[in-house]
Amino acid sequence: MNTQAAGSAHTPEATPLERFYAVIPAGGVGTRLWPLSRAAAPKFLHDLTNSGSTLLRATYDRLEPLAHERILMVTGEAHKEAVCRQLPEVKDTDLVLESEPKDSAAAIGLAAAILYQRDPEIIMGSFAADQVISPDTAFQAAVREAIYTAATGKIVTIGIKPTHPSTGFGYIRTGEPLAVDGAPSAHAVVEFVEKPSLAVAEEYLASGQYNWNAGMFVAPVALLLKHFSANEPELYAGLVKIAQAWDTPERDVVMAAIWPSLPKIAIDYAVAEPAADAGDVAVIPGTFSWDDVGDFAAIGRLNSASEVDDVTVLGEGARVFTESASGIVVSDTKRVIALIGIQDVVIVDTPDALLVTTTAHAQRVKAAVDHLKAKGETDVL
Amino acid sequence: MNTQAAGSAHTPEATPLERFYAVIPAGGVGTRLWPLSRAAAPKFLHDLTNSGSTLLRATYDRLEPLAHERILMVTGEAHKEAVCRQLPEVKDTDLVLESEPKDSAAAIGLAAAILYQRDPEIIMGSFAADQVISPDTAFQAAVREAIYTAATGKIVTIGIKPTHPSTGFGYIRTGEPLAVDGAPSAHAVVEFVEKPSLAVAEEYLASGQYNWNAGMFVAPVALLLKHFSANEPELYAGLVKIAQAWDTPERDVVMAAIWPSLPKIAIDYAVAEPAADAGDVAVIPGTFSWDDVGDFAAIGRLNSASEVDDVTVLGEGARVFTESASGIVVSDTKRVIALIGIQDVVIVDTPDALLVTTTAHAQRVKAAVDHLKAKGETDVL
Numbered sequence: 208m209n210t211q212a213a214g215s216a217h218t219p220e221a222t223p224l225e226r227f228y229a230v231i232p233a234g235g236v237g238t239r240l241w242p243l244s245r246a247a248a249p250k251f252l253h254d255l256t257n258s259g260s261t262l263l264r265a266t267y268d269r270l271e272p273l274a275h276e277r278i279l280m281v282t283g284e285a286h287k288e289a290v291c292r293q294l295p296e297v298k299d300t301d302l303v304l305e306s307e308p309k310d311s312a313a314a315i316g317l318a319a320a321i322l323y324q325r326d327p328e329i330i331m332g333s334f335a336a337d338q339v340i341s342p343d344t345a346f347q348a349a350v351r352e353a354i355y356t357a358a359t360g361k362i363v364t365i366g367i368k369p370t371h372p373s374t375g376f377g378y379i380r381t382g383e384p385l386a387v388d389g390a391p392s393a394h395a396v397v398e399f400v401e402k403p404s405l406a407v408a409e410e411y412l413a414s415g416q417y418n419w420n421a422g423m424f425v426a427p428v429a430l431l432l433k434h435f436s437a438n439e440p441e442l443y444a445g446l447v448k449i450a451q452a453w454d455t456p457e458r459d460v461v462m463a464a465i466w467p468s469l470p471k472i473a474i475d476y477a478v479a480e481p482a483a484d485a486g487d488v489a490v491i492p493g494t495f496s497w498d499d500v501g502d503f504a505a506i507g508r509l510n511s512a513s514e515v516d517d518v519t520v521l522g523e524g525a526r527v528f529t530e531s532a533s534g535i536v537v538s539d540t541k542r543v544i545a546l547i548g549i550q551d552v553v554i555v556d557t558p559d560a561l562l563v564t565t566t567a568h569a570q571r572v573k574a575a576v577d578h579l580k581a582k583g584e585t586d587v588l
Numbered sequence: 589m590n591t592q593a594a595g596s597a598h599t600p601e602a603t604p605l606e607r608f609y610a611v612i613p614a615g616g617v618g619t620r621l622w623p624l625s626r627a628a629a630p631k632f633l634h635d636l637t638n639s640g641s642t643l644l645r646a647t648y649d650r651l652e653p654l655a656h657e658r659i660l661m662v663t664g665e666a667h668k669e670a671v672c673r674q675l676p677e678v679k680d681t682d683l684v685l686e687s688e689p690k691d692s693a694a695a696i697g698l699a700a701a702i703l704y705q706r707d708p709e710i711i712m713g714s715f716a717a718d719q720v721i722s723p724d725t726a727f728q729a730a731v732r733e734a735i736y737t738a739a740t741g742k743i744v745t746i747g748i749k750p751t752h753p754s755t756g757f758g759y760i761r762t763g764e765p766l767a768v769d770g771a772p773s774a775h776a777v778v779e780f781v782e783k784p785s786l787a788v789a790e791e792y793l794a795s796g797q798y799n800w801n802a803g804m805f806v807a808p809v810a811l812l813l814k815h816f817s818a819n820e821p822e823l824y825a826g827l828v829k830i831a832q833a834w835d836t837p838e839r840d841v842v843m844a845a846i847w848p849s850l851p852k853i854a855i856d857y858a859v860a861e862p863a864a865d866a867g868d869v870a871v872i873p874g875t876f877s878w879d880d881v882g883d884f885a886a887i888g889r890l891n892s893a894s895e896v897d898d899v900t901v902l903g904e905g906a907r908v909f910t911e912s913a914s915g916i917v918v919s920d921t922k923r924v925i926a927l928i929g930i931q932d933v934v935i936v937d938t939p940d941a942l943l944v945t946t947t948a949h950a951q952r953v954k955a956a957v958d959h960l961k962a963k964g965e966t967d968v969l
Binding site for chain 2: 242526528530531542543544545546547548549552554556558559560561562563564565567568571572574575578579582584587
């Protein structure tokens with residue numbers, strides 16, 4: 208077990224597991240979960256599974272047995288207080304605050320650059336703060352295999368076995384098995400592919416050669432930064448300057464000078480796809496169940512136990528009364544909610560905004576939010 | 589024009605119109621309009637037509653050109669303040685407060701008995717506080733005919749021409765025309781019939797002989813009280829005792845002693861049906877449009893002008909956003925309400941309770957309220 212403090216260098220004989228540092232980028236608002244999830248209260252700060260934990264807390268707890276408090280949070284300055292309330296054990300040195308959102312490449316790249324400054328041998332794993340995974344043990348087994356595989360000089364993505372021909376996720380095409388000690392299920396990655404059409408998604412599903420790309424990966428920070436340097440030199444240069452100043456009194460000045468000018472780009476384009484082309488990417492197919500809670504229909508799937516008649520109810524102290532109704536109610540108020548004779552409805556009741564839609568239209572919530580934004584109704588976004 | 593003060597007797601030569609006194613019983617909660625309408629804020633205190641007036645205010649204003657402030661309000665003590673706020677011109681002598689609800693026979697009978705004490709020649713007209721009528725002029729013409737007919741010694745109901753085979757209203761079977769000066773459309777009433785089955789309602793509609801009973805009637809108070817005395821002697825005796833004490837210092841003591849013990853009975857059973865059997869009832873068929881706003885589907889019909897796309901919106905300052913939606917939104921809060929891909933929905937948004945149903949299920953709201961009552965959720969009823 209590694210109990211070394213952040214900031215010191217590893218001795219060369221550190222095992223792959225001892226080199227592991229988890230990174231949790233907690234940024235996305237989760238627009239398709241509006242009005243529950245919004246700028247001031249993003250998705251990762253909600254308990255969307257009635258588990259008693261927010262998604263962020265659950266993500267941290269899932270990584271802790273592997274990372275032993277070596278977990279770096281990357282989040283917006285606006286969420287600092289909420290994140291620290293959720294995760295009181297996070298040390299100041301493990302909190303990276305963005306002054307403004309700069310997409311995933313900058314967020315994850317900064318984490319990699321800071322960790323590299325502290326210890327160039329670190330193998331980092333990046334895990335979104337707002338996914339639902341179970342059981343934790345299967346997830347941890349996959350991450351362990353990913354760490355061993357990363358130690359051989361790979362960027363290792365953890366793939367999700369598709370359960371249906373989704374057109375909402377990117378896919379990972381799996382290649383030959385790799386012979387890695389401690390990682391019996393490691394395979395090469397042939398390529399990442401963008402969200403496909405339904406017909407193509409059906410082919411992918413039937414072929415058995417594809418996994419969903421859930422954006423989870425494990426890699427040596429040195430290798431990650433090599434790909435940043437090769438593919439996004441401007442971004443790389445800025446991140447290195449910030450990282451070099453990070454643990455010094457210059458941090459704020461340098462961050463303020465550089466961060467706002469960094470390009471906004473997704474990590475997939477900046478690193479994952481070019482690295483796959485270079486043959487540097489491997490995949491561990493996950494055997495756990497996974498849900499990105501992409502819309503309110505997902506909340507229905509994930510909470511089917513807490514039903515009032517045929518209505519799934521989410522929310523502490525919810526007062527829901529139903530008659531011949533089915534669907535999902537998310538109650539963020541203590542109001543009485545009565546449903547009569549309405550099917551597959553989605554109701555999200557918050558103090559200043561109410562959404563009423565159907566499970567079939569749950570994906571269109573994002574468009575409604577864009578519409579509200581265009582109309583200037585930003586007080587509820 | 590009659591400008592005589594309440595409490596004094598008419599001279600014998602008063603015309604029928606000069607003898608008129610309007611009575612507005614304002615009592616029903618309007619349970620099928622929950623959660624907008626409720627014990628603390630009954631239906632008659634709402635503006636359900638986006639007219640800028642509550643139903644009560646509109647009822648008063650519709651009667652004022654006929655009654656010239658000779659309008660007696662009968663309401664619950666709990667609603668005194670709200671009624672006086674709506675109708676600041678109502679004099680204390682025109683305000684009859686019930687300490688507890690005793691159904692329509694006691695409420696209307698007490699009004700008749702009080703008016704009789706003040707002037708036995710009064711022709712009173714009773715009009716519910718929560719109906720929607722237009723145009724006012726057609727209504728007033730019908731009431732004028734009813735007053736002339738009442739002056740011949742009749743209880744005169746104002747019938748509503750059926751627009752569909754409703755099973756939710758009682759019907760009035762029309763008899764021979766009556767030859768009444770000033771009331772060319774007056775007819776005898778053969779009988780009142782209870783809410784019929786659909787098949788019977790269809791026969792009624794086809795026959796052209798039936799009108800809906802909207803509970804509006806005009807009659808000499810002396811004749812009304814004669815029927816009370818004959819059909820409900822116990823109720824009659826109690827009402828007379830209260831009325832005799834009403835304009836004296838004994839009012840409160842006598843009211844407290846007698847009112848709670850009075851039988852609860854509808855005016856239809858106590859007076860209208862027996863009087864029809866005695867040949868004492870006439871009808872003026874109304875030529876105005878009429879709606880009792882019995883449920884939220886009615887609110888959709890009555891407010892189709894104020895639509896956001898295909899959604900009818902009721903409520904000052906409502907912030908409703910729709911996409912591929914239809915139905916009715918009643919907004920009693922300033923919350924943003926977003927509807928996506930949902931049809932014929934009824935949403936009633938109030939500070940402490942939310943109803944979501946469909947126009948087809950609007951009649952079932954009463955059952956839901958009964959259910960909430962049974963569950964003890966009385967804070968929102």
